[in-house]
Amino acid sequence: MVPLRESIVTLVLALVLHAMAYGSILALAAQGEVLAERAGVVDLGVEGLMALGAVLAVIVADATHSPWAGCLAAAAIGAAGAAAFGCATVILGASQTLCGVALTLLGLGASGVLGHSVAGRPVTATLPQWTLPGLSSGSPIGPVSSQGPMVWIAFLILPLILHVFLFRTAPGLALRAVGEAPASADASGLPVIRIRMLAVSAGGALAGLAGAAMTLSVLPVWSEGMIAGRGWIAVALVILCGYRPVLAALSSLFFGFVMSLGFFGQAQGWPVAPPLMNMSPYVVTILCMIVPSILFPKLRRLWAAPAALGAPYRREER
Amino acid sequence: MTGAAGAALASLVFPGTARSAKHFGTLAESELLIGFAHTSPVNDGGWTQKHDEAIRHLHALYPAIRTLYVESVPYSADATRIFRQFVAEGAQMIIATSNYGDFISDVAEQAPDTIFLECDGHRVSDNLGWYYMTHWYASYVIGIAAARLSRSGRLGYVASFPTPSVLASANATLLGARSVNPSATLRAIPINSWFDPQAAASAGAALIDSGCDFLAGIMDDPGYLRVAQQRGVWAAMWNTDMRQFGPDAYVSSVVLDFAPFYAQTVRRRLAGSWRAEGRFLKLGEGVDRDRWGARVPPAVAREADDVRRRILAGWSPFTGPIRDSRGIVRVAEGHTMSDADIYAWDWQVQGVSGLV
Numbered sequence: 127m128v129p130l131r132e133s134i135v136t137l138v139l140a141l142v143l144h145a146m147a148y149g150s151i152l153a154l155a156a157q158g159e160v161l162a163e164r165a166g167v168v169d170l171g172v173e174g175l176m177a178l179g180a181v182l183a184v185i186v187a188d189a190t191h192s193p194w195a196g197c198l199a200a201a202a203i204g205a206a207g208a209a210a211f212g213c214a215t216v217i218l219g220a221s222q223t224l225c226g227v228a229l230t231l232l233g234l235g236a237s238g239v240l241g242h243s244v245a246g247r248p249v250t251a252t253l254p255q256w257t258l259p260g261l262s263s264g265s266p267i268g269p270v271s272s273q274g275p276m277v278w279i280a281f282l283i284l285p286l287i288l289h290v291f292l293f294r295t296a297p298g299l300a301l302r303a304v305g306e307a308p309a310s311a312d313a314s315g316l317p318v319i320r321i322r323m324l325a326v327s328a329g330g331a332l333a334g335l336a337g338a339a340m341t342l343s344v345l346p347v348w349s350e351g352m353i354a355g356r357g358w359i360a361v362a363l364v365i366l367c368g369y370r371p372v373l374a375a376l377s378s379l380f381f382g383f384v385m386s387l388g389f390f391g392q393a394q395g396w397p398v399a400p401p402l403m404n405m406s407p408y409v410v411t412i413l414c415m416i417v418p419s420i421l422f423p424k425l426r427r428l429w430a431a432p433a434a435l436g437a438p439y440r441r442e443e444r
Numbered sequence: 445m446t447g448a449a450g451a452a453l454a455s456l457v458f459p460g461t462a463r464s465a466k467h468f469g470t471l472a473e474s475e476l477l478i479g480f481a482h483t484s485p486v487n488d489g490g491w492t493q494k495h496d497e498a499i500r501h502l503h504a505l506y507p508a509i510r511t512l513y514v515e516s517v518p519y520s521a522d523a524t525r526i527f528r529q530f531v532a533e534g535a536q537m538i539i540a541t542s543n544y545g546d547f548i549s550d551v552a553e554q555a556p557d558t559i560f561l562e563c564d565g566h567r568v569s570d571n572l573g574w575y576y577m578t579h580w581y582a583s584y585v586i587g588i589a590a591a592r593l594s595r596s597g598r599l600g601y602v603a604s605f606p607t608p609s610v611l612a613s614a615n616a617t618l619l620g621a622r623s624v625n626p627s628a629t630l631r632a633i634p635i636n637s638w639f640d641p642q643a644a645a646s647a648g649a650a651l652i653d654s655g656c657d658f659l660a661g662i663m664d665d666p667g668y669l670r671v672a673q674q675r676g677v678w679a680a681m682w683n684t685d686m687r688q689f690g691p692d693a694y695v696s697s698v699v700l701d702f703a704p705f706y707a708q709t710v711r712r713r714l715a716g717s718w719r720a721e722g723r724f725l726k727l728g729e730g731v732d733r734d735r736w737g738a739r740v741p742p743a744v745a746r747e748a749d750d751v752r753r754r755i756l757a758g759w760s761p762f763t764g765p766i767r768d769s770r771g772i773v774r775v776a777e778g779h780t781m782s783d784a785d786i787y788a789w790d791w792q793v794q795g796v797s798g799l800v
Binding site for chain 1: 653797
């Protein structure tokens, strides 16, 4: 019999490991969506872009034997898909909601067609493990220190870069200005359309990368329908985190944690009904949205969406 | 008319026992058009892929017949529309490779000259029959190996939904295990999907972290087999030979093969001898355990195969006393559960937890 304390430590470590691996997929997609929404564009196509990225990553990684080429291809298809969405919504001013849903359906369908040849096959070239320097495997948190590169990118590198970019640099300020008051931004000489297109494309690239993280690192296998709604969760997380990249990463980690807690609870035989356990991530999300805004009304303003979110900008109509 | 209704009712009450008397005339091979309605894509790597392979086998046997298929048919009025479309296109035979309940029986009533077959169905009428494989015997055989391979005696089970089919699979696995290790237990996690590789992998990892060292399940994808491979525990799968995804962890699969049944069905239809019935495909008749995994010791494989041979010879392991998870005897000593009983299994046997 393993001592109780040790078994709890093992369990918590296993939970954290899980939360990081699965949360990283959400974190990449959610941070991409933060970029797009900060520029004033709601991209509901995340689910479809993730599906496209996931399948293309496998196809390219198999053909080139390089997982990094697969990641690159996934990011490229994500960016391309998002750019097409941008052409319709940002340049032509079509409804972002409709085009986003269309992009999701298109991505899911196209990924099924593209993936017919690789469905269910083991991926030959997967991403390596990266070990954090300074953490030996002998330390108590050893198992957590070695993970797929996407985990470190999603939780350490990307939040840092995006936070500094959005809140500490002039281009970041320009991006936020375009999302808050495109007319004023335009008047001050900022290229609104170009900035929005760049933000949406970069966000799409991250969504594609999230798909690649799933098929080249976390699972690693592709099959149709494997994104299974995680793109929608990423979109929801963006609202939950108040459009902040660091919080987006943290809430993805938290979501991954609550999700794995449901499985662990059932495996450990906790006396909670499995359906309740399975709905816990969604219940927790709703609670996280409602409770703080009731307790701290000031948060509503701080947490508010960019003012021009979802509204196409037409210079002629300002 | 009342008589016909009565007969139809009787067949509803006693599924599997009734056989309709209605005759369908002979057909030339080139006249036969069969419509297949699948529940998932034909390349799902599991259930539907097995059906699709059987269809290709049909074409090899009967080159002149024509088949149509529709993938990912939802369990909704859309299914009715698809069955109607098959009828309109002149299909003499419509095979749904999953349960479509009223959505198929409604259409069957309106098209009395078309034959309908439903996999995992429950109704028999003049032109509607069903078929299902008795996968619980294969699970029992694999359960024996599970108990021999597991050090902890704790088996994990990645379940989809707590349906009778899943309960039969989990129960049979543990009954097999308990036949050699009476203290074995089985912990199931329903992931609310037949196909969600990430959820299956998460559930598998959670089970291993909770002390299980043998994973079984009823998934269409190899999600938890990969986890088992990484973590150095054993796993048994479903549908197909999946050893390539975890060669060291792989023990066996409940493998399916619908080709012989479909070939027989077509042969009967062409000869005019097809009758509507509920049909259980026996062990060795389209469902079996897969060739044992490379690391399964020969002695373990032999022991399990001895039981398999006894089942093939007619012995049933589902003989009382069998207790449920609350300790109440549900199958009395000397009684044997029929396939129809097992097909409607709605309780967990003692030692199984997590499903009801």
